[in-house]
Amino acid sequence: MTTSPLFQLDGVHFAYESERPVLAGADFVLHATEKVALVGANGAGKTTLFHLMVGLVLPQAGRVIAFGAECRREADFHPVRARTGLLFQDSDDQLFCPTVVEDVAFGPLNQGCSRAQARNLATEALDLVGLSGFEDRVTHKLSGGQKRLVALATILAMKPQVLLLDEPTNGLDRDARARLLRVLDGLPQALVMISHDDDALAALTRRRVTLENGRLSG
Amino acid sequence: MSTLTLSAGEALAPARRNKPLLDRLEPRSRVLAAIAVAVAVIACRTLPAAAATLLPAMALALLAGLRPGPTLRRLAALEGFMILTLLSLPFTMGGPVLFSLGGLHWGAEGTWRAALILTKSSAIALSLLALLGTLELPELGHALARLGLPARFVALFVLSTRYVEVLRGELARLRLAMRARGFRPRASLHCWRSLGHLLGMLVVGSLERAERVHAAMRLRGFDGRLHLLDEHRAGLLDWGFAAALAATFALLALLDMA
Structure with missing residues (x-):
């Protein structure tokens, strides 16, 4: 392991419409094993920051350095995505396969694993989130809490080093939330978590950064 | 076909008690069989042969464990689409007049043609309901992928x-x-x-x-290719089913030429 940070964003600018920049000179550093809370008002650009980190959108100015390499183009981000798991706000966006096991195995299969390896990784990831035996369940018939856990499993199956969680406890009932938090608490990865759930942030993160007026502070 | 797709959302997962024979076939076999049956039925030129195709179609429905009520309703929906065509054919196709109604003449040619269309479409629809209608949609998708689509x-x-x-x-x-x-x-x-x-x-x-x-x-690394997790192999049952189908087609061809 090197001591260089996992992610480093330098003076990142981004705007969907040029007159209203979402990020205006945002700096952010994430070190190995760090657990960071990312807070800010609705529409402040928290999700956009995640999307910049994995290259779903490209910055209009500034640099994104991930795992020691600067990323400028789509292709630069391919290795980054394999090592960074992004959990979406709406699990229905993330689970697109008919059955749970197919969805969880989708990432490993894309990474070139054999079917048997992919199946093993999927089973392992499902065990990790406490959903053993859910392999052949139909994804769209799962409860909201189960969908969130399966979505987490789809990410964990790719063995990421960093987790980016976009409002993971949003819309979950108390039991589902507690269950998710227990699972997340047991994970060793570095983590950045967007949330308005202060208790969850306090339980899972050590450092807090605030996104305001396009810049990060904290 | 339209009845098949219209009802696809809800009705495609009928109760599967003790797995009917067709459900134990490899999904690919069922897709190929559906195409073969459709082509064979369309190829029939004589009414006896076309009518005879209803027998294997009913056999398929039984093997698929289709329930009579919903199946008949779907067939009726399909025939409802065609009713105008079927009724207008006897008046427009000419041939010997069977009876006259006011100034309209009900012709033999059109009657024969309408009967042919009715029997063929029913046989095809029933076979498709049996072979594909009971297949889960994702399974059908995977079968199509494996067939090289x-x-x-x-x-x-x-x-x-x-x-x-x-x-x-x-x-x-x-x-x-x-x-x-x-x-x-x-x-x-x-x-x-x-x-x-x-x-x-x-x-x-x-x-x-x-x-x-x-x-x-x-x-998650998607690059336009869809990798499938499940593996399927055609077994003895599939080959046996193919042989039975081929024999049925041969009989139909003989009947059609006689």
């Missing part, structure tokens, strides 16, 4: 089956929200405009969701 088409098909439910839910929520504010469908400009907005919201929402889903897929 373009990955793009298969991805489109599998994704559609997955998100049809989500879309339906979205539509239901929007309509509920409209009704909660007193919306009642009427023939007024306001009503048409509101329905237009509803449709627009649905399209915009779907487009955005599609973008998010695609983003999620890219993050």
